[in-house]
Amino acid sequence: MQTVPFANGDAMPQLGLGTWKAAPGVVGAAVAEALRLGYRHIDCAHIYGNEAEVGQALAEAFRAGLKREDVWITSKLWNDAHAPDDVRPALEHTLKNLGLDALDLYLIHWPVAHKRGTVMPETAADFVDPDDLPLSTTWAAMETLVDQGLTRHAGVSNISVPRLRALVEGARHVPEVNQIELHPYLQQADMLAFCRDAGVHLTAYSPLGSSDRPAMLRGENEPVLLEDPTVAAVAARHGASPAQVLIAWALRRGTSVIPKSVNPARLAQNLAAAGLALNDEDMTALAALDRGVRYVSGDFWVFPGGPHTLETLWGEA
Ligand code: A2P
Numbered sequence: 187m188q189t190v191p192f193a194n195g196d197a198m199p200q201l202g203l204g205t206w207k208a209a210p211g212v213v214g215a216a217v218a219e220a221l222r223l224g225y226r227h228i229d230c231a232h233i234y235g236n237e238a239e240v241g242q243a244l245a246e247a248f249r250a251g252l253k254r255e256d257v258w259i260t261s262k263l264w265n266d267a268h269a270p271d272d273v274r275p276a277l278e279h280t281l282k283n284l285g286l287d288a289l290d291l292y293l294i295h296w297p298v299a300h301k302r303g304t305v306m307p308e309t310a311a312d313f314v315d316p317d318d319l320p321l322s323t324t325w326a327a328m329e330t331l332v333d334q335g336l337t338r339h340a341g342v343s344n345i346s347v348p349r350l351r352a353l354v355e356g357a358r359h360v361p362e363v364n365q366i367e368l369h370p371y372l373q374q375a376d377m378l379a380f381c382r383d384a385g386v387h388l389t390a391y392s393p394l395g396s397s398d399r400p401a402m403l404r405g406e407n408e409p410v411l412l413e414d415p416t417v418a419a420v421a422a423r424h425g426a427s428p429a430q431v432l433i434a435w436a437l438r439r440g441t442s443v444i445p446k447s448v449n450p451a452r453l454a455q456n457l458a459a460a461g462l463a464l465n466d467e468d469m470t471a472l473a474a475l476d477r478g479v480r481y482v483s484g485d486f487w488v489f490p491g492g493p494h495t496l497e498t499l500w501g502e503a
Contacts, residue, residue: 202227
């Protein structure tokens with residue numbers, strides 16, 4: 187398995203397991219099976235509502251001999267804990283659920299702050315205005331967590347290039363990772379180029395198109411990435427599956443990638459994609475699929491009179 191090198195010598199396995207949408211009651215078995223198959227990178231988040239069960243699966247694997255230092259664990263700070271005093275307790279809660287002393291990577295999940303106690307906003311009043319609680323303030327609290335050894339690395343998620351540039355310029359510890367939606371329908375070449383120059387690593391979420399998203403996160407007539415004819419043609423050339431092509435595409439671009447599965451056969455298939463080498467002809471064909479399709483649109487943060495618009499989230503604003 188290829189790894190992503192960090193400045194302090196740590197190495198993150200490039201292919202990990204996504205746990206968003208892996209339901210409680212199911213996620214534990216999926217993590218256990220993934221670790222058995224050889225996954226050594228598990229991507230978690232408080233808001234997924236399943237970290238305690240992930241923690242139980244990890245504890246079982248550690249009891250069976252897996253070493254803590256041999257598995258990379260990421261989690262994410264939810265939007266209701268952006269106030270500096272709330273950041274450390276949020277991480278401690280996640281560590282307790284996961285049964286860990288420290289994370290490998292902790293990310294600010296969204297550049298969106300809710301009032302304390304608001305899990306999902308229902309009105310514009312549920313947000314904290316970014317002028318009152320700038321992302322840079324939350325980032326400073328994340329830096330302290332690195333100083334305190336509660337996470338080895340810190341980063342962000344769902345951050346646009348202008349916001350990332352501003353954070354990088356003002357940071358004491360540069361965000362080491364930005365985790366964003368990336369797949370052939372949303373290739374984000376500008377982001378890739380910026381991160382390459384700035385030394386920020388990109389992790390690709392929803393690499394398979396996240397077709398199991400809840401209804402409230404689905405648009406009408408969305409194109410189905412796993413059914414794309416070009417992806418299918420590349421897959422056929424290699425005797426691989428479409429999912430394997432999508433994972434191999436992400437790996438060849440140098441990003442890490444966290445496909446979610448709770449199915450043992452698909453977990454194995456996805457891990458095997460690390461051995462699929464796409465050639466230049468494949469990459470050229472897949473490059474032509476770029477079409478700005480954002481499956482996780484962010485429109486759930488947009489309310490009349492609220493502080494966020496799709497332009498401020500993803501645009502050059
Ligand atoms: P399942 O968990 O039943 O395997 P994403 O990683 O983009 O969020 O996509 C996750 C979705 O893709 C889930 O519905 C998952 O279902 C499905 N999936 C995962 N691996 C594969 C695969 N190899 N082939 C087809 N679908 C897959």
